[in-house]
Amino acid sequence: MTGAQVAPPANARRRRASLPGWIEYAVLPLANLLAAFLVSGLVVLFVGENPFEAVKILLWGSLGFGEGIGFTLFYATNFMMTGLAVAVAFHAGLFNIGGEGQAYVGGLGVGLAALALDRYVPWWVTFPVAVAAAAVFGAAWALIPAWLQARRGSHIVITTIMFNFIASALMVWLLVDHLTPAGSMQPETRTFEAGAHLPELGGLFALLGLEIGGAPVNITLFVALAACVLVYVLIWRTRLGYEIRAVGFNPTAAVYAGISPVRITIVAMLISGALAGIMALNPIMGEQYRLQIDFVAGAGFVGIAVALMGRAHPVGIALASILFGMLYQGGAELAFEIPAISRDMIVVIQGLVILFAGALENMFRPGFIRGYGLFTEGRAPPAARAEGS
Amino acid sequence: MDFHSVILVLDSSVRLSVPLILAALAGLYSERSGIFDIGLEGKMLAGAFAAGAAGALAGSAIAGLAAGILASVGLALVHAYASITQRGNQIVSGVAINFLAAGLTAFLGYAWFSRGGQTPQLPASGRFQSLTWPGAEVVRDVPVVGPIYAELISGHNILVYLAILAVPFTWWVVYRTRFGLRLRAVGENPAAVDTAGISVVWLRYRAVIICGVFCGIAGSYLSIAQSAGFVRDMTAGKGFIALAALIFAKWRPWPVLGACLLFGLLDAVAIRLQGASLPGIGEVPVQFMQALPYVLTVILLAGFIGRAVPPKAGGIPYVKER
Amino acid sequence: ADVNPAVVYDAGGKFDKSFNEAAYTGAERFRSETGIEYRDFEVQNDSQREQALRNFARRGHDPIVAIGFSQAQAVEKVAQEYPDTHFAIIDMVVDLPNVRSVVFKEEEGSYLVGMIAAMASKTGKIGFVGGMDVPLIRKFACGYVQGAKAINPDIEVFQNMTGTTGAAWNDPVRGGELAKSQFDKGADVVYQAAGGTGLGVLQAAADEGKYSIGVDSNQNHIHPGSVLTSMLKRVDNAVYDAFMDLKDDAWSTGVEVMGLEQDGVGWALDEHNEDLITDDMKSKVDAASQDIVSGKTKVHDYMSDSTCPVS
Amino acid sequence: MSRSGEASHPPPAIELAGIDKSFGAVHANRNIDLKIGKGTIHGIVGENGAGKSTLMSILYGFYQADRGEIRIDGARVDIQSPDDAIAAGIGMVFQHFMLVEPFTVLENVMLGAEGGSLLRKGVAQARAELQRLERSYALEVDPDAVVGDLPVGLQQRIEILKALYRGAETLILDEPTGVLTPAEADHLFRILRQLRDQGKTVILITHKLREIMAVTDEVSVMRRGEIVDTLKTAETTPERLAELMVGRRVLLRVDKAAASPGAAMLDVRHLTLRDGRGVTRLDDISFEIRAGEIVGIAGVVGNGQSELLEVISGIRRATSGTVRVDGMPVDVTGTTDASYQRSIGVAHVPEDRHRMGLVVAFEENENAILGYHDDDAYLNGPFLDTDAVRDHARKRMEQYDIRPPDCRLKTENFSGGNQQKIVLAREMEQHPKVLLVGQPTRGVDIGAIEFIHHQLIAMRDAGASILLVSVELDEIRSLSDRILVMCGGRIVGERGPEASERELGLLMAGVGGPDPGATAGGPPR
Ligand SMILES: Nc1ncnc2c1ncn2[C@@H]1O[C@H](COP(=O)(O)OP(=O)(O)OP(=O)(O)O)[C@@H](O)[C@H]1O
Ligand SMILES: Nc1ncnc2c1ncn2[C@@H]1O[C@H](COP(=O)(O)OP(=O)(O)OP(=O)(O)O)[C@@H](O)[C@H]1O
Ligand SMILES: [Mg+2]
């Protein structure tokens, strides 16, 4: 499995011991983020706009008013699910680039469940069925790459990329040829009836005195938050999580310990695919009330950035997904306010975050280690340096 | 299908496979040196945009090509810095580059030209025009040989011929030159190269830069040769098809040509096959043809048709001192 | 009345030389005539439509014109949230008391350019390249074939659609390949109704020395001498009228059908193609126009029954 | 051994002065001064991790020293990279070969010395030059063979050819005999002597004193990153060298009472293993270990010892054969795995703790249950009982004196010796019926070695059956009650602990005299 064992945690652990946790998990990610934003600012300058103005609009657009907050949370819900999906695979040493495709196919599950039930039952009956269907469809789409990695050693990065494209072709075919009502101009299913509309959280926010207007944030947010907790428990508090981490860090040692990397690879990818699949609930049953072409709109890839920024930890992922939610919502407002800045700016920022928090994660670390070393010089050495036998 | 249509489909396959050939060869240099590159797509896109923008502004195809190469090499250097100098995760870096390219091309295109991310239509001088070979018109009506010469061989733009020639050139570089020997070696065992007194870093940088050059040409082909301007997301997954072709070809130059022509043929057939039904199979959905290269690659990766073993040191940063 | 107009373009952008650019032209005309500023927005993905409409409504813009059928769902939703704001949508019907729906009789304009194509063709074979395969585009194709057959009942018309998703509007490479494949089969005139993809079609025709027919805006100038004519769809008028009507308190809701009679569709003749259109062609087309307006000639609308009598 | 005053001597071929090198927290070389005379074979000995490889890698330009300078033939040279070293006439054969496996011998030899930007001309030259070198040094090898297909002995030859092809005047060999049979090693030494006689300088790193005594002219001893002394080989003894190496007198024998073996606990019959490529790794292995007995396996690395441990511990599936643990048959060719083996009382201390025995990124307490994590004692349904796990870990740390005593510390932050103790504590404290132990003291300092040895003896005396695999013949001889010798995947002989090193060495090389116990079929007795 050497090929797949290139997931970030393996990288990140190299010299982790040399820095205390608060630098490692808070200061360093912030430094990476700052670098990403600095470069983004330069790009904004490059097209002749004022980056500070842009930041102001971005913040106002995402947090400045109720509807903005609602949208921010709506997007964050998507990213939380896909981020968790990427993170679970990371812990097993797997790089699941296929979140996009898994969410897309998960949407098929949601769509079918909704189409089958929406006319007959209330939403709270459709809801669990749709969650289960999303998870099953998403997991199924992850199964083949997982099996190929585990059994035949096919590089999972490549197979999941291929499966994203295959998913896209499959979904277009299904929507265009089978699911779209005759005469419709758009390849999308009919609009669901009330039985497949998830409750929006407007009422809840109103209790807090916040008017979120038309923002589609809905109860999927709670599903995502619950998923954060469950993933935390899974990874750090269960036997399965222990086995997943063991395989992720050192598959040879895992075999020695009687853990089957084949089984863990498949199980971890199934969980990952299921999490990605559940993401589909949010736009389909919470916003559009129909299954559309390309509804995932890159959320599967944002999950990569979110997982890297959040250091594959649910708390980090929750925070990072809110940050990306802000970028998406604030970015829309920004595009609206400053015509020369298009929404693509957030794709640029996303790329820079992945670059600095992922590929260049070691760029600032030596500096921090040196700085921290200077700072602590003369004090008692940290426990990590205590002499051995 | 009669003979003439076959020729025409093949002609179209050639046109469609050119960007794949260039990008797959680009990947060959990089991955043979041990640097995985899933950012072919992004570099190609950046190349296409820069070429389209410069071609439109300067009205010169050469200027466009130069800009395309420059932009692509720029991103290649980012990848090189992240994965060679900083020893970062090559996959993550590739993903980042794809995002950067997708975002920047659309963002700049939108800001500069206000056409929904497109660049302006190119004047004739801003494009590579097709070259008619001597005698093409004369022999056109000669049976068999005529159409082959006039349609298939003649009448492409210079980048098409460049791409085809790049295949034997790459073969020669990889197997017949010192650089090629070292390139192959560093992808298998960088420590062996290092102890032989060769700089692993510089060798890999060169490979990645060459990868950038080829991707830049591939992108330029899309925007200033095959069509007359850049369109948002113009590569539409071609970089990944090229990657698939590279794997399919097991990282070897001649098979790369074969795989790319095959994938180009699938595309050409898919374009022409709309609604047409095949005898015995019935109507083949276009989407099926579009997915076929990916499906084939997965099957190959699964080891059901041969086995694709990547360069041994691929994807692993070379770390001398821990 | 006080107007504070806004327009939301569809993907492709306001300078797409086609559909959206027509809308832009109409809005600009309104501005230069009245001196009233308007705001506009170019959507880049589906999720933005609704947000953009809502943003304009929240900021008090009125009327708000949405360009393109893909905005229908968004208009429907936002128009309900802002019942006092006036909306207009092009190419689709949204049945709400504050929405004006403007649809065009593309089949009529396509009929005319189909005649021109048939008259210009020397091979007796012509082509059509559509964008996304939707009923609207089949409507273009059906009108075109009817017109061509009116001139030459034996004419062969090759038809291709670029794709089945929104990406089909923006794929000039594929458009060019499709056009080339039609030229290879012997077509010498190709009509495109494919948005950004169409630019590839026009380019391919220019490269191969064949004729093309533009769509929506006047595209004759893009490749003078190669673009035979353009089927005009006066989205500019629709936008201009929507702005103007509200300003003059003449706003009406409901469906507005723009055919030849209302000058909503037509064909372009200008300095770039005057050498290509003979007097004979012109007189035949003008006669057909009159017949259509008078009702003497009926052009079948594909969308009325999802079938086309000819192919 | 200061010779600086004697002006008549030619300058040394190699002189290192004040070399210092750290890897992060590890101070690998401390202020090293070393002179190596021209036309001599100079040995460097030292324990694992003493810094031998690091020092030579610095001389070869592979690592850069933090301080110090290098002089060659009296002149100071600046060696920034292997390139500089090659130019200065230094060649090195690394401990881990630096070969490109899919390449041919010729390509490997040429790499970095291609003689022009095109290969064609260089290939012809290299072929001719290889033939010449082959003739002059009896280093025969097929230039067109693919290196990955060649046995290690030949691969090493290619490494030497590589150095000579580049015109090396000084040849460094880093533990060249680790992978060789004694006969192959003797051949190597003949070549080295020949090189010396032609005026070349050879530096030979090893920690096998026998080899030092056999072939070197001078020897330097390294300990904990320093050179503690340099001596003329003729004027010293192995005992003296050993003492210098570990810094005190060593007692190579372990005090232990005679074994009192009970019933057979581990019974292995006709065990055969063929790997994915069809190569036979274990060939009809049969033996048994009784309760209260330590059986040692001696052999050159790569002769099937690792595979034997892996099969019995359930990590690898055997091709055929049977294994019984305490009389119960185990399906080693099918269903069994590491976790089942543990459940029936087979514990395993693997040869490579970093690769296999530990997940170094885990906290210590997590490693303390690795392999036993499905034990009910640490579980609460599907959940881990973290309190129980940490309690358990703390107890073991105290019992085995693992330092620092912090069970939440990442395992990678413990020193090598302490990491080994973490593994030993985990496996021994399960009170297994059978304990499989591979290289228990590799990279562990002398204090810890004694501790580990005593633990093993104590376990034996408590009635466990122990299978011990070690490359240290001394360790095998001092701990084992019986010694089995493996060669080429077979058990080629059984000896008592009193067998001489020479006798075992011959057996290991597969040239031992006929041995009644080793005949195929019957278990040795
Ligand atoms: N590349 C490296 N990065 C970090 N530490 C290293 C590296 N190489 C060696 N070390 C450390 O430096 C010290 C000396 O190692 P070295 O390999 O020189 O020892 P050695 O004497 O050759 O041992 P052995 O007999 O096991 O080969 C050890 O503690 C080792 O862990
Ligand atoms: N990666 C690391 N990060 C932080 N500290 C480390 C790291 N590796 C080793 N250390 C610390 O450096 C010290 C020296 O490590 P080393 O492995 O050389 O120990 P040692 O002296 O060989 O001990 P032992 O004899 O037990 O093997 C140890 O106390 C260890 O805690
Ligand atoms: Mg060493």
Ligand SMILES: [Mg+2]
């Ligand atoms: Mg140590």
